[in-house]
Amino acid sequence: METTAIKAYGNEAADAQLTQLNINRRKPTPHDVAIEILFCGVCHSDLHTARSEWGPTIYPCVPGHEIVGKVVSVGDHVSKFKVGDVVGVGCMVDSCRECEYCKEGLEQYCEPGMTGTYNSPDKNLPGNPTFGGYSESIVVDENYVLHIPENLDLAATAPLLCxxxxxxxxxxxxxxxxxxxxxxxxxxxxxxxxxxxxxxxxxxxxxxxxxxxxxxxxxxxxxxxxxxxxxxxxxxxxxxxxxxxxxxxxxxxxxxxxxxxxxxxxxxxxxxxxxxxxxxxxxxxxxxxxxxxxSAIGGIQETQEMLDFCGKHNITADIEMIDIQNINQAYDRLLKGDVNYRFVIDMISLKNKNV
Known part of the structure; x- marks a missing residue:
């Protein structure tokens, strides 16, 4: 499958700090949405996974599953999104789609196991892990992409995805x-x-x-x-x-x-x-x-319901914005509980600054 190299932040080992690296994203297939990432929340799961504390991590690891971005291109068969839409990607980017739970809209409980936004085997690029939102862009099947209500602050919306x-x-x-x-x-x-x-x-x-x-x-x-x-x-x-x-x-x-x-x-x-x-x-x-x-996260339909509910009631997370270059310090603060209440990375910092 044809790929494109992009910039990201991740680590190569459990005891290594996160640094800038290059990863490959697939070029959009007919059902894919290509998303420029604007903001990515920092979840405690990111830290645990980067440090291989929740079972063996596949390295290199690029965390991030609270993603808000803008659609930059869509595959020929995409019907739910168009270029320019503001969208979200949460904790999963695929599932088997055939088991009873997937059919019930409970993809998070997929029997063979959902495909996590990061640290899962990538079905589209065999031998590679999925890479998360600490990156310039991401390509996701339209069925696992979410609409973001227009009235919500985009940075503060990112943590809603987890x-x-x-x-x-x-x-x-x-x-x-x-x-x-x-x-x-x-x-x-x-x-x-x-x-x-x-x-x-x-x-x-x-x-x-x-x-x-x-x-x-x-x-x-x-x-x-x-x-x-x-x-x-x-x-x-x-x-x-x-x-x-x-x-x-x-x-x-x-x-x-x-x-x-x-x-x-x-x-x-x-x-x-x-x-x-x-x-x-x-x-x-x-x-x-x-x-x-x-209880673990929610299915795609329920996650969209949650976003719509938060849009109706004007609910977002309380956040502290950081540059990607400060992610290791943010992890240290996260361990101490020193954040009110969620770090969010302004991903423009990945484009504008060099390590």
Whole structure:
């Protein structure tokens, strides 16, 4: 297949920093959309993958799956997009399209496995991995490209392609809405989106944090109430009160403390990814017929629904813009939790500056 060399940022080994390198993108086939990347969010998954912490990484690795860009060309058979459209690409660029989950619009749970935007075998260029959004451009099948609402700030929209759908999908699946009292655990990249989206869905939102310094922030983001999770008395006040809890914490924590907050038939969905297993006491579930679940991103149709929902309610992420040349420092800050609440790379920096 014919390819074009472009500039990108990535690394060649788990202990290597990200640097500028050249990668090959396929030239558009009849169903492809070629996209000039304008902004790319920085997800914690990028860091884990670059450092080979979530299983073996295929090197060279070019991370980035929160992509917003402009269509520069389309294949002859493309019907959903035209040159000049502002579009998004999220965590996947393909799937088998034939299994029951793909047919149900749940491509993220594709039985053979979805094709990740980066660090997956590239079906179109055998022997190569897919390369993500820390790059000048990307070529994606039109069925895995998304329309971006015109009214949203483009840079602040980029994190919706992962953080937005990761929180929207479980909130939507568990029917969060008016007359529902919903807990959001953790006020970070995921949690701050969870608060905004749950509030826009009409729920009464209770934010849980280990830091009193985040009380005002949680209220600003839309929380109706804020609870210091280290305070047993504050936690006890919500025992058995919540219909649903979205847990966005990736550090080790006592999951039973949050299961105790659920009403009968309540559910807790984990979207954070703690490194070690979280012990669950049987009676945390048995008493009250409670459910402990997990959720991963969303399918293409649901991701488009999320973007349209955010467009309707004018929801974007709170971001800090960086140049691509500062990505290694951003990773160091990400490890310390030193970001409010999502880094976004202005990809013009890749074109305008040399290493």
């Amino acid at each position: 953080a937005g759908i990761t929180t929207y999908s479980p909130l939507h699946h568990w029917n969060v809405g008016p007359d529902k009292k919903v807990g959001i655990v953790g006020i970070g990249g995921l949690g701050h989106m969870g608060i905004k989206i749950a509030k826009a869905m009409g729920a009464h939102v209770v934010a849980f944090t280990t830091s009193e310094s985040k009380f005002a922030e949680a209220k600003r983001l839309g929380a109706d109430e804020v609870v210091l999770s280290k305070d047993a008395e504050q936690m006890a006040a919500f025992r058995g009160k919540l219909h649903f809890v979205l847990d966005a914490v990736s550090a080790e924590h006592d999951i039973n403390a949050y299961l105790s907050l659920l009403r009968v038939d309540g559910s807790l969905a984990l979207v954070g990814a703690p490194e070690h297993p979280l012990p669950v006491a049987a009676f945390s579930l048995i008493v009250g017929r409670k459910s402990f679940a997990g």
